[in-house]
Amino acid sequence: MDFNYQGKVAVITGSSKGIGRETAEQMVKLGAKVLLVARGEDALKKAAEEISAHGDVAYIVQDITEKNAAEKIVERAVEKFGRLDVLVNNAGSSFAKSFEDIDIPDWEDDIDLKVMSAVKMSKAALPYLKENGGAILNLTAVMGKTPQANSLPTTVSRSAGLALTKAMSKDLGKYNIRVNAVCIGLIRSNQIEKRWKNQAPDLSWEEYSEKSAGNIPLGRIGDTAEAANVITFLCSDLASYVSGTAVNIDGGSGHAW
Template structure:
């Protein structure tokens, strides 16, 4: 299936994890993919990006247009998470989380809109189940992802009449390198792996490729009547009540 033939996709944070799976899926389906992140991408055309700099998003979009002449799909995937209680969370760290997880996507969308308007393109944001609920010590992350979900809806409402769609995926526990390392470094990795599987009705954790499959659908023309939605990709975790 070549749903993205002759289309250009920008994927932030596309060098690893969910972003890498999204970049590969879009490329496999015909897209010209450009990734943007701090590190060099050995697989795809890439642009160096420090999203803590508010001038970076506009520069990135301008570079994509200079290289390809168009933009059809914007994937806002770059993000960060840190663990700290509210009383331990500095204002600087709070701002770092919001800047990368929420402000950078806003600035990228703003810069991309003139070009997405021309192609009737669309946007998919990587949110999180923690934009819908909360794990302990994740105040900044939860707030930023909830904000990203709200931004998703607003863009869909404001720009749908121009043919621009905007949706988000909200992954749960996904087997990225970061999460797999976390499991391996747990005091009892086998017990942790067993326990993390039990909280999911499907009895396992998810893969980056499963998130990428949904992103590809939302970015494709066949999802033309889908916009403003937040789709959980969590193996049913958010639907399962805890035991008494």
């Protein structure tokens, strides 16, 4: 199968660690040139150095919530690589409380990071994506489809991300720009690994994963590579007729399609 990443350029936010980093490495291995974006320089530089063993990669240290950050990121990608074909809006955080426990500034910060940053990045990338067609991928969460108690404001931001994805796909299809989303469930992360080492250091990762699976039908926590596999596919030419959809990466635990 030909993913046709050769000569393509991708920007991936939140790509110093986790799913963003793994996605960047997969795309580079398939021939893409990737600009990594994150706030922490040490982790970002390390990721770029490691991924560069497989191909062409650059990075920019940038908080995407800052003024004009999106324009700076896109300009850096185009200056370095000459074009832009793929945008992965991955930057985010996990912040969840009950409605009465959340202050208004927390709402504003969460929406700014998870919704408005995707809007600003997509707007900045649009002139370049229109040149050759391309793909925008928004990372959201399974709970965005079925919000639970004590899940605010993150589930509201993630639900907005789903609506944004669908609406953008309708507007940008005429430029051959595909817009999709993935809804992340329980996936291995630095936070989960710390919990594992603190709570059950005597267990192997596989044992801890199975023990912590809870209501996940596949019976384990997902791996970052499994999430990156889906993202890499959706942004590739193999998914050339897929747009406006949101794919669950959750081991079957979600309660919505």
